[in-house]
Amino acid sequence: MQIAIIGAGVVGVTTAHALTRRGHRVTVIERLGAAGLETSRGNAGQRSYGYVYPWASPAMIKKALPWLVKPSGPLKMHLPPSPRTLRFLIATWRFANAPGLFETNKRAMLQLGAYSRQCFLELEESLAPSFDGQHAGLIDLASDAATAEGLKATSGLLDDLGITCQWLTPGELREAEPGLQGDAPLVGGLRIPGDGTGDCQRFTQALAAQCETLGVTFRYETEVVRVTRDKGRIRALSLVPSNGGGPAREGASESLEADAFVLCAGCRSRQLGEALGLDLPIYPVKGYSLTAPLLDPARAPRSTVIDDRYKVVATRLGDRLRATGFVELAEFDRNIPLSRLATIREAVESRFPGAADFEHADSWTGFRPMTPDGPPIIGQAKRDNLYLNTGHGTFGWTLSAASAELIGQLVDNDEPAVNLEAFRPGRFAR
Ligand SMILES: Cc1cc2nc3c(=O)[nH]c(=O)nc-3n(C[C@H](O)[C@H](O)[C@H](O)COP(=O)(O)OP(=O)(O)OC[C@H]3O[C@@H](n4cnc5c(N)ncnc54)[C@H](O)[C@@H]3O)c2cc1C
Incomplete structure (x- = not known):
């Protein structure tokens, strides 16, 4: 089959790889100049399958207000919120209060993980x-007894699903992570090895380079602006040269025909969804990262460590440390306030003093393609030659390998390896 994929983030590229290995002829359309330049660029680096x-x-709904008002709190919102931000918050509130939905979706996401x-x-x-890349585990720290109780409750669900985890005392945490020498409060932590x-x-x-050797065609600096339908199916995409990430250039458009299409456009999937007659209420939830060279590898995290006070994630990436933080509702605002970076730095230094050279860190901001309930959107849309692999929110890097394989299984009419009910594209239809 000839298949066109929209978007060359981690989700589009893993999908291209899965489909080409199944024998399909794949073209990937990407508006930027290379793969992985949008949200997949500077994320926390955790593949947190068990988290x-x-x-x-x-x-989260209970903690939202205190987090919003505390200057270093992890949740931020531009005031006044835009109508779209308000709609997203109301939908989130509704899903959070639907009886049993959080537990059902968490279980489904852990199975996908x-x-x-x-x-x-x-x-x-x-x-x-x-x-x-490594598989050296993740540690979620607890700085107080209430957080510790919550983490211990999670460990019950992980045991139930066969995902190994261990509760560690402060002494055991320092054995696992010798650099954890800061004097910030610590009562224990949950390790997912x-x-x-x-x-x-x-x-x-x-992976994009490997895909090219396998025959995948990448069309960079090319934007999908329209979709042509014929007898209820998608026949072609209209492409125009893109403008270095700005609005698409005017000019003659080109038509790309294919037998099937996969939407992997991250935060921009909502607009394309509208053109396809689909309700994809994906909101860009902003976050920040700092990537610093290690000063002393012995003082740095060995793997991923999450600080519960700031929700800052610190990850070792070879000879660098990547630290990320904040969940901000600000539409597509690409500003990077110094106060946000200072909070991220303070969180890491209070746990891993002397680990990284933050004076020479690169800063970044990106947008999580978040659905209002949380699970990604994976499946076949009502038009039978359109597939969706998008809305991966906070965990797109973690879940990409699975969701790509699942799209391959759906395209080939194989039984999906994971139950896809929680990820259904039609679940937002009004
Ligand atoms: C601060 C932060 C920390 C994070 N930490 C983690 C983490 O530790 N672990 C984890 O698993 N996840 C993490 N995430 C989430 C993860 O980065 C995302 O879920 C993931 O990158 C989404 O990948 P994607 O391919 O769907 O989107 P993207 O990487 O944004 O790719 C979508 C691509 O589609 C292209 N595109 C869009 N519209 C069009 C169009 N019309 N025509 C052509 N091309 C188009 C875009 O240019 C873009 O390149 C984090 C995110 C943030 C912001």
Whole structure:
């Protein structure tokens, strides 16, 4: 089959790889100049298969107000909120309060995570040296008793799903992470030893290069602006040269025909969804990262460590440390306030003093393609030659290997390896 994929982030490229290995002829359309330049560029680097959860959580709703008012709190919102921000918040509130939905979706996401781990282990063998990839585990720290209780409750669900985890005391945490020498409060932490890390952008670009050797065509600096339908099916995409990330250039458009299409356009999937008659209420949830050279590897995290006070994630990527933070509702505002970076730095230095050279750090901001309930959108749309692999929110790097394989299974009419009910594209239809 001839298949066109929209978007060359980590999700589009893993999808291209899965489809080409199944014998399909694949073309990937990307508006920017290379793969992995948008949200897949500077994320926290955690492949947290055992630490995935829905955005719409009753616990998050309870904490939202204190987090919003505290200057270093992890949740931020531009005031006054835009109509779209308000619609997203109302939908989130509704999903968070739907009885049992959080638990059902969390279980579904963890099952997808476990499958993604299996897919990654197969996929990364040929790429491992090129993206600082590891499977050395993840630790979620608790600085107070209430957080510790919450983490211990999560460990019950992980046990139930066969995902190995361990509760560690402060002494055991320092054995696992010798650099954890800061004097910030610490009562324990949950370790998920099978989780992974890696530089998502390097992975995406290395996999795109491998895809090219397998025959995939990448059309960079090319934007999909329209869709042509014929007898209820999609027949072609209208393409125009893009403008370095700005609005598409005027000019003659070109038509790209294919037998099937996969939408992997991250935060921009909503607009394309409208052109396709689909309701994809994906909102760009902003975050920030700092990537600093290590000062002293012995003082740095060995893998991924999450600080519960700031929700800052610190990850070792080879000889660098990547730290990310904040969940901000600000539409597509690309400003990087110094105060946000200062909070991220303070969080890491209070746990891992002397680990990284933040004076020489690169800063970045990006947008999580978030659905109002939280699970990504994976499946076949009502028009039978359109597939969706988008809305991956906070966990697109983690879940990409699984969701790509699942799209391959759907295209080939194979039984999906994971139940896709929680990820159904039609679940937002009004
Ligand atoms: C601060 C932060 C930290 C994060 N940390 C983690 C983490 O530790 N682990 C994890 O698993 N996830 C993490 N994430 C989330 C993860 O980065 C995303 O879920 C993932 O990158 C989404 O990938 P994607 O391919 O769907 O989107 P993108 O990487 O944004 O790719 C979509 C591509 O589609 C292209 N496109 C869009 N519209 C069109 C069009 N009309 N025509 C042509 N091309 C188009 C875009 O240019 C873009 O390149 C984090 C995100 C942020 C912001």
